[in-house]
Amino acid sequence: MSNELKKDWKKITRANGFSIPDSALDRIAQSLDSLETGFRPLARGLRQENEPATVFRCTVPGETPGEWEDAG
């Protein structure tokens, strides 16, 4: 986190138009900061070929996703 700007959760809230009271934001800021600290270095290590775990599957109407997958 030392090289990164700390996020201003109140500004983000207002920019998004969320009606989260400042008192509520004060209570969750530490938790969000700690999530940022843990997550940002992990995300920096991602490479282009890393695909997300949730995959959209194209199916024809009436077909169930995974219908043609092996049961094995």
Add this chain to the structure above:
Amino acid sequence: MTLLETAARLRRREISSAELTAASLDRIERVNPSTNAMQTVMAEAAREAAIQADDELAGGKARGPLHGIPIAVKDLFYTKGVRTTGGSSLFENYVPDHDATVVEWLRAGGAVLVGKTGMHELAYGITSSNPHFGAVRNPWDRDRIPGGSSGGSGAAVAAGMVAMAMGSDTGGSIRIPASFCGVVGLKPTYGRVSRHGTMPLGYSLDHMGPLTRSVRDAGAVLNVIAGYDCRDEASSRRPVENYVPDMEPAIRGLRIGMPENFYLDRIDADVDTAMRAAFHTAETHGAEIVPVRVPDIAAFNTVARLILLAEASALLEPYLEQRDRFGADVMALLDQGRLLPATDYINAQRLRSGMQREFAGLWSRIDCLFTPTTPITAPLIGETAATIAGESEDVRLASTRLVRAINLLGLPAVSVPCGVDRRGLPIGLQIVGQPFAEALILRVAQAVAPVEVPVPRL
């Protein structure tokens, strides 16, 4: 008496379902005021179902080991004509017009549904101190939480109200109450048990599974609820198997992983003692204990937390302006989820794929992994911090620290009682296996925890 022993007595006509159901309802009436485990009691419907079960048995029709057995389900499983709240005031009057697949299959197996169990609001927490329906209390010490979010299911089984209650597990919500209440809790592989007709919390993390008083009972229930369901997009077509282990299963030669890092690093001294005993027991049965370094589970937990925050807030977004309808802890989590950018969620899912591959590397060296389910035993109601090995830690984070990553990976895991602490509170052992290795982890669980767990005096 275990579910399977009771089933055998039913088949021999030594006892009737009507008698069992009456005993269950009587126990609920006596014990529920002090535990609040059962949120909705379905007495009349249960009595009718029991009579039907007895009629069928008398006519020679036996539907299987659950036939005539009183059970309960967490109040996020849809039950046709019976309200399903998800522990939320938002849904306090919601009455589904159909059963969840799991409920449908349990009924088809002859089970008698006696009620719906209390839970943490929206399954989003581990205390089950519900602001709308009251706190569920731990039968072993009613000043303590039962864990959550399936706290009512854990408490109902521990208190002897039912032999089995269904729970759901998004970040430990079956295994944590199993650990705190001293019962068996099974989280099957993602896709093994249908989620259709359950109130979701985190679409890619939600799992359904049973809480029971014996390992073999958990296997018997899984035999009924496992299998492909076209109504659940994540449902697996992989064939099911018999999940009930032998009474004295052989585990000689199986390789049991003993974590060299993370899982045993910061745990209560009594939990540590119980873990060492569990490894010793497995070793005396001929298993090989293999020390292994696990990947960075703290990083896995971070990714799992982020995914859950985002998925839960997206799901509940239509209701988020009704702030007074949520408890403070749940609202705080939902607020956090709204503030995460979409890019973080996608990147968390990208990290998840890599973490899955990284963890899978363990399976060439071990057959299953032993960890504590929770680093502590049940905290007091209202307690927000626990001291573990001299360090203070948030109760919610401590309770989920050893279980959350398993949801990220979708792996099967079972929590079995493995001793008690200095106050007599239950300690849980978590056994984790590779995808669809439910039969194996239940076999190991039966070997190390072969007896029915006791019911506390209430």
